[in-house]
Amino acid sequence: MVDFSFTEEQKLIRNELRGWCEKNLPLEKIREMDSNGEIPQSLVKSMADMGLLIMTAPVEHGGTGADWVTACIVGEELGYADISIALPVLWLVESSWGYVVDKHCNEYVREKVIRKAIKGDAFIGIASTEAGGGSDVASFKSHAKKKGSKWILNGEKMYLSGTEEAKKWGGGYFVNVRTSPAPPESPHRGMTGFYLPIDTPGVEISKRFEDMGRMAISTGGFSMDNVSLPANHIIGEVDKGFYLTMEGFDCARILIGAVCLGAAKRALELGMDYIKERRAFGRPIGKFEGIQFELADDWARLAAQRSLVYRTAWMMDKRYEEKRFTPLEVAKMISACKLLTPHFAFDVFKHVMLWFGAYGYTKECPIEMGLRGIMSYCVGAEGTANIQRVVIARELLGKEYIAYK
Ligand SMILES: Cc1cc2nc3c(=O)[nH]c(=O)nc-3n(C[C@H](O)[C@H](O)[C@H](O)COP(=O)(O)OP(=O)(O)OC[C@H]3O[C@@H](n4cnc5c(N)ncnc54)[C@H](O)[C@@H]3O)c2cc1C
Structure with missing residues (x-):
């Protein structure tokens, strides 16, 4: 039998969130955020109090263990409220990439960023695209080389959502870089995902774009100049980062x-x-x-x-x-x-x-x-x-x- 109904818990979440949106995100507030180019962190922390940030992460990691249908209910309500889609973008970038990092990271990274992002105390985003192109992931030039127990990252990532939020609130990015030469028949192989805190020495915000829309969340780029990361920042397995990127x-x-x-x-x-x-x-x-x-x-x-x-x-x-x-x-x-x-x-x-x-x-x-x-x-x-x-x-x-x- 096909049953298209939402559960009682899902209906409750939708109703509670709708009430919160009516109070906190009237259209005048959206216009104000769009004009000021900023999402107040207090809004994000209030969403954290409702358990909405990276909500599909398991309870033992600080999430609510929500399913993806419930996450879509939240996304739909946020899109309904903030039609500029700035706050929904911030929420969904963290929900998806935070989920993937949490799923494949160690306890060190989880403590450093995931648990904080779930509380609204840090930002986590995705740094995949490069100035030379975003669709062809396999062609990326950024790379990491192993040196002793550390990995040295060089390159530049561009058109990234949330660079200013990461700088202001703390946190960083899931960044995918080349770690091995790609076999010609499988050019996507040989990429590795790292968690890169934005305040790591050698990381510099190299660009802030003036976007056409969703003005309240920033878009920018950063360069990596001999950035040294311990191996515990690797997300998943070395050379398997492409698959995590596709999951995200x-x-x-x-x-x-x-x-x-x-x-x-x-x-x-x-x-x-x-x-x-x-x-x-x-x-x-x-x-x-x-x-x-x-x-x-x-x-x-x-x-x-x-x-x-x-x-x-x-x-x-x-x-x-x-x-x-x-x-x-x-x-x-x-x-x-x-x-x-x-x-x-x-x-x-x-x-x-x-x-x-x-x-x-x-x-x-x-x-x-x-x-x-x-x-x-x-x-x-x-x-x-x-x-x-x-x-x-x-x-x-x-x-x-x-x-x-
Ligand atoms: C507002 C905004 C926020 C973003 N935030 C992030 C972020 O947080 N992190 C991040 O990593 N990236 C981010 N991006 C970048 C985004 O992921 C890229 O724009 C996207 O992957 C496309 O890459 P590109 O812009 O370099 O276009 P290209 O890859 O250069 O593509 C140009 C055009 O060619 C077409 N094309 C390419 N290959 C093919 C093909 N095989 N067949 C047919 N057509 C093709 C594309 O569809 C496109 O129309 C953001 C982009 C925007 C606009």
């Missing part, structure tokens, strides 16, 4: 799906309120087919993609708990979520902005924050649309059809 992308991408759909739902609701009130040619504009049909199409697409995202999160849970699906089966579905949801949400914000007319184009209207913020996920944060297509086609056609080999 999977976690982040499903949460992005939930955040994008939450934001799209809010945009549609704001739009519906407006088209019932705004009058043209003697009647509310919501009476015109040109607007009604667009609303109906968007609502139908929202309902369909919501089913996709929650079913995929359920598959993730079954993969982890019962090994019912293979990681690649789940990855294909996750890529479908990441392929569809950002572009869909962007379309919704565009449609609603047009319903709002000239007012929609001003900063007095909240809609433009969503349009700017969601675009970051269309451009490619946590993987571009084409890379999702590459993953899906690889699973449909077989590895011999991979375009880049």
Whole structure:
């Protein structure tokens, strides 16, 4: 029998979080954060008090042991509340990469960053992309060489979410660098993941970008100049970092799906309120087919993609708990979520902005924050649309059809 209902506990979490969002994240507050370019750490600590940070980590590591369906509920509510998606981005980056680091790290790293990040006292992010390109992970130039008991890291990582937050709050990044030459037939091999505290000597924030949207969370880059890390900073196994990076992308991408759909739902609701009130040619504009049909199409697409995202999160849970699906089966579905949801949400914000007319184009209207913020996920944060297509086609056609080999 198919049962699509949420558990009582999940409903409770959604209701509690919705109440918290109504109190702490009204649209005026989102506008203020967008204008100031900052998320107050007090908000993050308040989320920690509710057990929302890296919540899928086990209880004995400080998390709540939540499943991915519950994490998606949280993502959807946060996207609904903060349509600029800055706070949801901070939350989901930590939730996914913190989860992967926690799963594969030793107690030293867990104490140093995971337990602190769960309390809102530190930031943990992902440093994968380099200035030369982000999609082709195997081509990265940053590298680490073993010297005695230490590893010496050199290179530069770029377009990273949260560089200023890491500097201010403490914490660091899961950074993946080359540790062995790649065999030509498997260029992704030979990468290793490290936990890199941002205050390690030799690490320098080399860039802060002025982004188009999600202004309240920073995007920057850092250089690594002979950075010396003890071996206990290795996450997982030497030369196996690529697989952890893919695991982290999977976690982040499903949460992005939930955040994008939450934001799209809010945009549609704001739009519906407006088209019932705004009058043209003697009647509310919501009476015109040109607007009604667009609303109906968007609502139908929202309902369909919501089913996709929650079913995929359920598959993730079954993969982890019962090994019912293979990681690649789940990855294909996750890529479908990441392929569809950002572009869909962007379309919704565009449609609603047009319903709002000239007012929609001003900063007095909240809609433009969503349009700017969601675009970051269309451009490619946590993987571009084409890379999702590459993953899906690889699973449909077989590895011999991979375009880049
Ligand atoms: C706001 C924002 C925040 C980000 N935060 C982080 C972060 O915290 N950590 C981090 O590591 N990175 C982060 N990124 C970087 C992100 O992961 C990269 O943008 C992404 O991986 C794409 O890399 P690229 O931008 O270098 O584009 P490229 O890899 O240079 O790709 C350029 C274009 O070519 C297309 N393309 C590439 N290969 C193929 C192919 N085989 N087939 C078809 N098309 C292809 C891509 O789809 C894209 O359209 C962030 C990006 C943004 C915009």
